[in-house]
Amino acid sequence: MVDTAEITVCGGNGGDGLITFGRAKFKPKGPPTGGSGGSGGDVYLVANSNVATLKDFVSRKIFEAPNGGAGGSNDRTGKCAEDLFIQVPVGTTVLNDKGQVIADLDSPKETFLAAKGGAGGRGNAHVAKSQSAGWRTNSRFQLNLPPTLISYTGKKFSKEKYIYYAERGKSGQRATFTLELKLIADVGLIGLPNAGKSSILNALTKTTKATVGSYPFTTLEPNLGVMENVVMADVPGIIEGAHKGRGLGYKFLKHIERTKLLVHIISIEQISLNVKSITKTQAYKTIREELYNWNIALIEKPEIIAINKIDLEKSMKAYEKVFRNVIFVSAETGEGLAELKEKIVGETAKQKEKEQFEKKEKPSPVPTFTFDTLPNRKMVFNNAKDAP
Numbered sequence: 001m002v003d004t005a006e007i008t009v010c011g012g013n014g015g016d017g018l019i020t021f022g023r024a025k026f027k028p029k030g031p032p033t034g035g036s037g038g039s040g041g042d043v044y045l046v047a048n049s050n051v052a053t054l055k056d057f058v059s060r061k062i063f064e065a066p067n068g069g070a071g072g073s074n075d076r077t078g079k080c081a082e083d084l085f086i087q088v089p090v091g092t093t094v095l096n097d098k099g100q101v102i103a104d105l106d107s108p109k110e111t112f113l114a115a116k117g118g119a120g121g122r123g124n125a126h127v128a129k130s131q132s133a134g135w136r137t138n139s140r141f142q143l144n145l146p147p148t149l150i151s152y153t154g155k156k157f158s159k160e161k162y163i164y165y166a167e168r169g170k171s172g173q174r175a176t177f178t179l180e181l182k183l184i185a186d187v188g189l190i191g192l193p194n195a196g197k198s199s200i201l202n203a204l205t206k207t208t209k210a211t212v213g214s215y216p217f218t219t220l221e222p223n224l225g226v227m228e229n230v231v232m233a234d235v236p237g238i239i240e241g242a243h244k245g246r247g248l249g250y251k252f253l254k255h256i257e258r259t260k261l262l263v264h265i266i267s268i269e270q271i272s273l274n275v276k277s278i279t280k281t282q283a284y285k286t287i288r289e290e291l292y293n294w295n296i297a298l299i300e301k302p303e304i305i306a307i308n309k310i311d312l313e314k315s316m317k318a319y320e321k322v323f324r325n326v327i328f329v330s331a332e333t334g335e336g337l338a339e340l341k342e343k344i345v346g347e348t349a350k351q352k353e354k355e356q357f358e359k360k361e362k363p364s365p366v367p368t369f370t371f372d373t374l375p376n377r378k379m380v381f382n383n384a385k386d387a388p
Contacts, residue, residue, distance in 0.1 A: 003181040003255075005057035009086070011172025012040025014118035015068035015078035017126070019166045022074075032124040034071055038078035040117030040172045041065030045094065047105035048087040054181055056087075065115070068169060071123040078120055086114070088179060091258065095178040102177075106184065106258070115175055121167030180254065183222055185233035186348050188256035190291075191265035192238065192283055196308040199331035200265060201225050201234040204341055222255050227341065230348050233259065238290050253294045260351040262303045263344060268310055268319070278305055278323045302347055306340055 015037025022030025043065050063086055069078030094103035094112060103112040189197040205225030223234040235256055256262065270283040278284055284305070291298040307323065310316055311330040319328070327343065329336035 002053045002055040002058060005054040005179045006061065006176065007057055007086075007179060008062045008174070008176045009043040009115040010062070010064040010174045011043055011115035011117040012065040012081040013067045013171050014038070014040050014120040014169025015070040016169050017121035017123035017166035018071035018073065019124045019164060020073045032127075033073055033075050034123030034125050034166055035073065035076040035078065036071045036123045036126055036167075037120030037169045038068030038071075038080040039120050040068045040169070041081035042083045042113060042117045043115040044083060044085050045088050045092070045103070045105065045112045045114050046085050047090045047092060047108055047110045049090050049108045051087050051089045053089060054092070054179055057179065065117055065172065067172075068117070068120050070169075071120070071166075075123070075125045080120075081117060083117075085111075089181050091182045091184040093180045093182060095180065097176055099178075114177065115173040118170035118172040121169040124164065124166045127165050127167065182258050183224065183233050183255040185224060185231045185255075185259050186352075187230060187232040187261045187263055187344055188259035189232060189234045189263050189265055190238060190256060190287055192267070192270060192286065193236075195265045195267045195270065195283075196331050197234050197265045198223065200263075200306070200308060200329065200337075200340075201232060203331045203334065203337055204344075205232065228345050230345055232263075232344075238287055253290070256298065257295060259301065260355070261344065261347050262298070262301050263340075264303055264305045265308050266305065267308050268312060271307070271323075273318055273322055276322065278307075278326055302351065304340070304343055304347065306336075310335065 017036050018034035020032070020034045022033045024030055043063060063084060065084040066081040068081045071078045088105060090106065090108055090110075092105045093101055094105070094114075096102050105112060189201060191197050201223060202225075204227050207225055222236065225232045225234070233255060235253075238253065264284065264287060266278070266281070266283050271278070271281045275281050288299060305326045307319070307326055307328050308331060310319075310328045311333050313319070316328060327336055327340050329340050331337070
């Protein structure tokens, strides 16, 4: 599964303003009538639930919005370019060139403005109306200026030379982003390689989507399954040092960051009766340490511990005496799966209710403004001249 991609987005350039003059009988030099250029298109990233991976960005990495049209005669504004919408999977995180997260598209139809299109340049009709604004010379360009500047009245007035000026359209924004996909799942199945996570996912969801084998690292990419409206993710086996890049865990640890519940699967072959608690076993401690080193918030998530492959033992009495607060299951025979299913569904519902309650209790952020972003300076300043 392609879950990382780097793309470059470019907003469209604004159209150039036009230099032209009105034509009428007995008036060879009419007033300036050059229109302004249209604005360039914006580039948006849109979360789409019908897109599963970032594979579309493997072959295409540069996305450019169309440019705005040039201004026309008779003060006609150029055509504004259409915006470009790039479809990405729900759960995509957008990082800038410094590795900082600037957007998290975790809900369908959520959008992010990746690049703003440039504004269109003013035509000479609009520059003529704004000559008192003192436009900078480097923001304008001249087209076929006559040797002597002549106003439309036929008289030589150098002060009216602004009628021969227009503006070039502004360039659109250009930026490079890294896209990272984190699966949207309610439950994450974690454990050492060959613990039977894929088998339990198949058994609980009654599918054969996840590949099953009797060797470590059978699962090479996350698998999703649905059980009574609960989305479950089977994460490839995590080994010691996964947070540093060992094995496959480094690539897929991020996929359990959004989960509400963790189900820790431990094979009965990976534990010993010599320990007093399941939390003292090396299989359990290895996973917990990797979660802590990757993201400390992961170890704070609610957890269900399930000991799998109990069909390999003739009697479970000794294990049941030593290990408390765990669920003994067998993906092969189906023993204990009903209890595990009930526990997962109940705990997930509890966590969803908790999240909804926290969203209602969370106060809305108070908007803040700077002098440049005030929507109406008259709200603050009685006299407009007092505004900075």
